[in-house]
Amino acid sequence: MKLFLSSGEVITASPQFSLLKNLKNNGIHIIAPCGGEGQGVCGRCKVIVKKGKYRTRLLDKLSKKERSEGYVVSCQTHLKGDLYIEIPRSSLLETEGVIAGEISKNLNKIFNFSTIDISPLTNEIYLELPEPSLADNISDLERVKRGLSEIGQRNINVPYRLMRDLSRNLRYGNWKVTVTLIDTGYTQEVLRISPGKRDHKNGKYGLAIDVGTTTVVIYLVNLTDGKFVDVATTYNYQIIYGEDVISRIVYATDQGGLKELNEAIINDINSILEPLKKKYALSEESIESIVISGNTAMTHLFLGLDPAPILKEPYIPTASIFPITSAGRLGINASPDAPLYTLPCVASYVGGDVVAGVLATKIHKKQEISAFIDIGTNGELVVGNSEWLLAVACSAGPCFEGGGLAHGMRATAGAIDSVKINLDTLEPEITTIGQGSPEGICGSGIIDAIAEMYLKGVITSNGKLRADASSTHIKTAAEGLEFVLYGEKDNEITITEPDIDNILRAKAAIYAGFAVLLTETGLSFNEISKIYIAGGFGRYLNVEKAIAIGMFPDQPKNKFMYLENTSILGAYLCLISSKLREEAEAISSMMTYVELSNSDKFMDEYIAGLFLPHTNLSLFPTVKNMLDPNIQRGKSI
Numbered sequence: 001m002k003l004f005l006s007s008g009e010v011i012t013a014s015p016q017f018s019l020l021k022n023l024k025n026n027g028i029h030i031i032a033p034c035g036g037e038g039q040g041v042c043g044r045c046k047v048i049v050k051k052g053k054y055r056t057r058l059l060d061k062l063s064k065k066e067r068s069e070g071y072v073v074s075c076q077t078h079l080k081g082d083l084y085i086e087i088p089r090s091s092l093l094e095t096e097g098v099i100a101g102e103i104s105k106n107l108n109k110i111f112n113f114s115t116i117d118i119s120p121l122t123n124e125i126y127l128e129l130p131e132p133s134l135a136d137n138i139s140d141l142e143r144v145k146r147g148l149s150e151i152g153q154r155n156i157n158v159p160y161r162l163m164r165d166l167s168r169n170l171r172y173g174n175w176k177v178t179v180t181l182i183d184t185g186y187t188q189e190v191l192r193i194s195p196g197k198r199d200h201k202n203g204k205y206g207l208a209i210d211v212g213t214t215t216v217v218i219y220l221v222n223l224t225d226g227k228f229v230d231v232a233t234t235y236n237y238q239i240i241y242g243e244d245v246i247s248r249i250v251y252a253t254d255q256g257g258l259k260e261l262n263e264a265i266i267n268d269i270n271s272i273l274e275p276l277k278k279k280y281a282l283s284e285e286s287i288e289s290i291v292i293s294g295n296t297a298m299t300h301l302f303l304g305l306d307p308a309p310i311l312k313e314p315y316i317p318t319a320s321i322f323p324i325t326s327a328g329r330l331g332i333n334a335s336p337d338a339p340l341y342t343l344p345c346v347a348s349y350v351g352g353d354v355v356a357g358v359l360a361t362k363i364h365k366k367q368e369i370s371a372f373i374d375i376g377t378n379g380e381l382v383v384g385n386s387e388w389l390l391a392v393a394c395s396a397g398p399c400f401e402g403g404g405l406a407h408g409m410r411a412t413a414g415a416i417d418s419v420k421i422n423l424d425t426l427e428p429e430i431t432t433i434g435q436g437s438p439e440g441i442c443g444s445g446i447i448d449a450i451a452e453m454y455l456k457g458v459i460t461s462n463g464k465l466r467a468d469a470s471s472t473h474i475k476t477a478a479e480g481l482e483f484v485l486y487g488e489k490d491n492e493i494t495i496t497e498p499d500i501d502n503i504l505r506a507k508a509a510i511y512a513g514f515a516v517l518l519t520e521t522g523l524s525f526n527e528i529s530k531i532y533i534a535g536g537f538g539r540y541l542n543v544e545k546a547i548a549i550g551m552f553p554d555q556p557k558n559k560f561m562y563l564e565n566t567s568i569l570g571a572y573l574c575l576i577s578s579k580l581r582e583e584a585e586a587i588s589s590m591m592t593y594v595e596l597s598n599s600d601k602f603m604d605e606y607i608a609g610l611f612l613p614h615t616n617l618s619l620f621p622t623v624k625n626m627l628d629p630n631i632q633r634g635k636s637i
């Protein structure tokens with residue numbers, strides 16, 4: 001059966017699989033927050049059927065208007081014949097790709113490649129060895145080692161697996177061989193011995209891969225000059241086993257699902273790698289090195305390591321610095337012996353993605369004190385300079401990624417990303433990502449909205465909607481009061497009191513983590529010269545609004561700097577430079593992790609932070625000045 005897309009693309013589809021899966025199998029990725037298998041619960045994977053026969057369910061997830069326009073939930077829809085469909089832009093998983101693509105476009109400009117020593121994981125040496133004779137009758141292996149030693153490469157380990165083909169390769173190449181050395185950081189080891197001179201007529205490429213909890217991003221990199229070639233992204237389909245790292249670890253442990261989770265992520269990587277290979281006509285053998293970055297749990301699941309101890313006190317990962325393995329061993333469709341390097345972790349909840357972030361921001365090279373914040377379902381914070389680095393991790397929950405909110409969605413097209421409320425009329429004014437019609441609200445949008453609602457007197461400092469605020473936008477719903485941001489009956493985007501509670505808890509955790517870091521160092525926020533914000537969430541974030549709700553400290557706006565996906569950036573840097581791989585390992589070793597799970601100080605700060613902006617308003621003088629004394633607020637102010 002055929003699936004005709006409004007873009008003109010035609011794909012062969014199987015009625016056995018859902019529309020979502022058919023599209024995924026053809027490299028078209030639809031936003032599928034609940035993973036789209038089995039029952040499907042989120043209703044976000046919508047597409048529009050224009051013509052053709054199909055069977056579908058989960059219609060209650062669609063509005064009346066959507067149903068009349070032909071919308072279906074793609075993970076619950078199967079073809080019964082050829083089908084003509086349109087994929088709304090808001091359903092396409094493109095934002096992360098766009099973000100990753102936008103930075104990557106600049107990568108080749110940002111880095112002065114003439115100053116970077118391009119030293120990938122492998123290094124090739126061409127040797128012309130003397131033919132053996134009765135007078136020169138050392139063994140084949142000794143001959144290769146002698147050849148290497150003569151050009152200064154000593155103490156090089158040649159693994160046993162190369163022995164079987166060694167004599168054949170030497171004689172086939174007429175004693176001319178290419179020895180590929182792998183740089184493990186500590187030793188040099190021979191990866192392969194190939195007859196003759198390797199010509200790389202198909203190119204020599206590497207992959208930098210960010211294994212995020214929600215998305216996976218790949219950079220294809222030319223290893224000859226270190227330059228970025230292209231980017232590909234997809235969902236991390238482990239999401240069907242659990243939305244956050246904790247539920248995935250539980251699944252891997254309690255239900256013996258480690259193999260399933262491992263296969264899911266490897267399939268994801270291969271599913272986006274294949275179209276890249278096709279686009280650039282790359283053979284499997286031309287992909288020669290891989291670097292992976294991810295949080296500690298994702299790294300374990302990717303490498304097939306038991307993540308159970310991460311969850312149990314005293315929270316110990318299997319390793320912090322991981323031995324180099326190979327693409328073939330993990331099932332990635334690259335050259336089977338391509339070395340695979342994993343960014344080192346620091347602790348169970350501070351992973352290689354944070355080390356990558358520090359590497360990319362160069363905090364570890366600066367004298368002044370800087371901070372690094374990566375916010376997703378977990379918030380990771382690092383403070384330090386060239387002499388010390390201190391890190392904490394705090395659970396923010398899924399709300400900054402749109403999860404757990406009545407009308408939450410990821411920061412993709414159609415998400416409300418900014419809100420202004422008119423002080424006199426309390427009418428909201430919204431903007432959306434992509435300027436299309438609003439479909440929901442993303443993390444940065446809800447921070448904006450809550451800050452405005454607080455500053456304009458719509459909610460009290462403890463996050464309760466004020467029924468007495470004269471606004472037609474405040475309504476009573478099943479779960480209490482809610483504020484209507486957009487739309488009319490049956491098609492409204494609202495912010496409910498439970499949404500506000502979720503955000504208050506998440507922002508209190510971030511601020512408390514930051515405050516504990518400073519207490520540990522005896523510093524004040526004023527002594528931090530730069531605050532780097534990483535992650536897709538930060539892209540649309542209005543820092544002043546984040547300060548207004550008390551998520552970030554009350555510091556001048558120019559101290560904050562948004563940095564996109566630093567995890568992939570760090571992986572990229574480690575792919576092209578051995579010096580930067582060494583730096584990543586040095587960062588992992590010098591960073592001290594502060595455990596918050598039994599910290600009284602954290603708990604005190606957290607409770608104090610459950611107000612807007614904070615129980616102690618004097619910590620937020622700018623916000624205090626923004627409050628209009630004429631606005632009557634709830635009792636708690």
Ligand code: FES
Pocket residue numbers: 031032033034035036037039040041042043044045073074075076
């Ligand atoms: S209902 Fe289809 S992905 Fe959630």
